[in-house]
Amino acid sequence: MATKATIADLFPDHTGMILVAKDVSDGLPRRITEVANGGDCGCVCFGCGRRLIARNRFDPTARAHSFAHRPEDNVVDCVSSGETALHMRAKEIIAKHCRVTLPATTTPGLDGKPVEVSPERSIQLTDVHLETAAGEVFPDVIATMSDGRRLFIEIANTHPCPPEKIEKLDAMGVEVLEITVSSYQRHPLDELDDIILDTAPRKLIHSAEVKVKAAEIAEERRRIEEKERQEAERLIAVYREPPSARHRKAAELVEEMSLWGFDEFMDADDTRPSAFIVPRRQWQAAVFYRFMDTQYPATVSPIDMVDRFRERKWEKPDLVFMKTEMSRKIAALAEDFKSAYDEVLAYMRRLEKAEVVYQKPGKTFYMTHDFKKKLKATLETLEVADANREVIKGVYRHIEELLKPRGARLPDFDGWLKQQADRHDLAVEEFLTDDDLVCGAEENLKEMNRVIDKRAAGEWDELPDDLMGLPLVDLVNGLMQAWHNAEESVGDGWRAKIEN
Numbered sequence: 001m002a003t004k005a006t007i008a009d010l011f012p013d014h015t016g017m018i019l020v021a022k023d024v025s026d027g028l029p030r031r032i033t034e035v036a037n038g039g040d041c042g043c044v045c046f047g048c049g050r051r052l053i054a055r056n057r058f059d060p061t062a063r064a065h066s067f068a069h070r071p072e073d074n075v076v077d078c079v080s081s082g083e084t085a086l087h088m089r090a091k092e093i094i095a096k097h098c099r100v101t102l103p104a105t106t107t108p109g110l111d112g113k114p115v116e117v118s119p120e121r122s123i124q125l126t127d128v129h130l131e132t133a134a135g136e137v138f139p140d141v142i143a144t145m146s147d148g149r150r151l152f153i154e155i156a157n158t159h160p161c162p163p164e165k166i167e168k169l170d171a172m173g174v175e176v177l178e179i180t181v182s183s184y185q186r187h188p189l190d191e192l193d194d195i196i197l198d199t200a201p202r203k204l205i206h207s208a209e210v211k212v213k214a215a216e217i218a219e220e221r222r223r224i225e226e227k228e229r230q231e232a233e234r235l236i237a238v239y240r241e242p243p244s245a246r247h248r249k250a251a252e253l254v255e256e257m258s259l260w261g262f263d264e265f266m267d268a269d270d271t272r273p274s275a276f277i278v279p280r281r282q283w284q285a286a287v288f289y290r291f292m293d294t295q296y297p298a299t300v301s302p303i304d305m306v307d308r309f310r311e312r313k314w315e316k317p318d319l320v321f322m323k324t325e326m327s328r329k330i331a332a333l334a335e336d337f338k339s340a341y342d343e344v345l346a347y348m349r350r351l352e353k354a355e356v357v358y359q360k361p362g363k364t365f366y367m368t369h370d371f372k373k374k375l376k377a378t379l380e381t382l383e384v385a386d387a388n389r390e391v392i393k394g395v396y397r398h399i400e401e402l403l404k405p406r407g408a409r410l411p412d413f414d415g416w417l418k419q420q421a422d423r424h425d426l427a428v429e430e431f432l433t434d435d436d437l438v439c440g441a442e443e444n445l446k447e448m449n450r451v452i453d454k455r456a457a458g459e460w461d462e463l464p465d466d467l468m469g470l471p472l473v474d475l476v477n478g479l480m481q482a483w484h485n486a487e488e489s490v491g492d493g494w495r496a497k498i499e500n
């Protein structure tokens with residue numbers, strides 16, 4: 001009678017009972033229900049090959065029928081009966097057909113996605129035998145492939161091949177195929193051929209071809225990384241080149257910002273590396289002006305700003321359109337490296353910290369209301385100062401004109417103006433926005449003007465006490481002397497006429 005024992009039957013049930021044994025007459029599995037009772041069962045243990053006793057005569061409802069090792073054998077070490085039986089069955093099937101299907105193999109490619117190494121294929125096998133000591137590892141089935149290499153076949157019933165075993169097999173450099181039969185527990189042992197040969201899930205735990213391909217890919221990756229590293233070094237050198245261009249308009253913005261007292265928002269003497277070809281202060285001034293020009297709710301984002309700079313070709317050409325991955329690689333090599341975007345963002349953050357701008361969610365900024373107010377007041381003050389400067393300068397120039405015929409020259413106006421401010425411990429702009437001081441200076445200069453006019457006409461008048469540092473005394477006396485001389489020479493003429 002053909003046995004329909006299944007894979008599951010081979011293994012001790014949940015109470016540890018052995019239910020299937022090997023018939024010594026034909027080597028086939030026999031169920032406990034099929035054999036004679038006691039020592040006459042004619043069966044041996046699949047695991048250890050020892051004689052077994054069948055216990056199947058008593059009432060199965062009272063106690064489960066099962067095979068047992070003989071008490072006199074004192075067996076404590078036999079736990080592999082089922083495993084061995086399954087391996088024997090697999091070996092028989094493979095030996096009978098002399099072949100097995102290998103699965104397609106892949107290995108992670110450069111992009112991490114699997115690359116096929118070999119397709120699924122059926123291979124011819126010879127010399128199929130059961131586990132033999134091969135080094136210290138006992139593979140389930142060993143066979144030889146047509147190219148002479150050995151193939152170890154692991155039959156995984158419930159648990160996959162443990163990692164430590166895979167590691168050892170890997171070190172041996174043999175091909176290792178694992179066939180997983182865990183989902184075929186209810187299959188009769190004599191209907192396992194297709195399952196073992198072709199259909200059960202299988203994978204090549206170790207494959208020389210996969211190893212070679214993986215090594216090739218690793219080498220290729222190394223080559224690419226080396227090339228990228230060289231490119232990164234080149235770009236770092238570019239990044240560290242000093243600015244190579246001056247932008248006239250931007251330079252004017254810098255000067256204006258400086259005039260307004262906003263030097264603190266620019267890096268004037270900057271020698272840090274940069275992604276830009278213009279000096280840092282120039283693009284900073286451009287960012288600052290962009291904020292001035294933008295009315296909330298419009299905002300300025302670092303991306304917008306970099307796009308504008310890109311249009312103006314302010315970015316170092318080699319660094320434009322750099323891939324994020326490359327800039328990350330460069331940053332890993334050079335801590336000081338920043339992309340144009342990062343530099344602009346860092347500047348906007350700095351303005352934010354100084355409460356010049358606010359940041360809206362999503363890295364976009366606008367100038368604060370308070371700062372705009374401050375800016376407006378500054379500009380108004382500067383306008384007043386400019387107007388006052390022109391007024392004082394007008395009178396100053398007029399005096400200069402009066403003295404010109406005498407070959408006299410007044411000090412340079414800007415230098416003189418600074419002296420006036422210094423006298424009051426003020427900056428020039430502060431001096432020019434102090435109404436009292438400006439009026440005083442204007443009145444005083446006008447008074448000098450008036451006196452000079454008078455003296456030039458021969459009339460005596462006192463110069464003001466405060467000559468504001470102007471060297472007028474000798475000049476004015478000289479003017480008067482010239483008038484008298486002219487008058488006297490006219491008188492001499494008349495006298496001569498009378499006397500003749």
Ligand SMILES: [Zn+2]
Pocket residue numbers: 045046047048049050069075078081
């Ligand atoms: Zn045994």
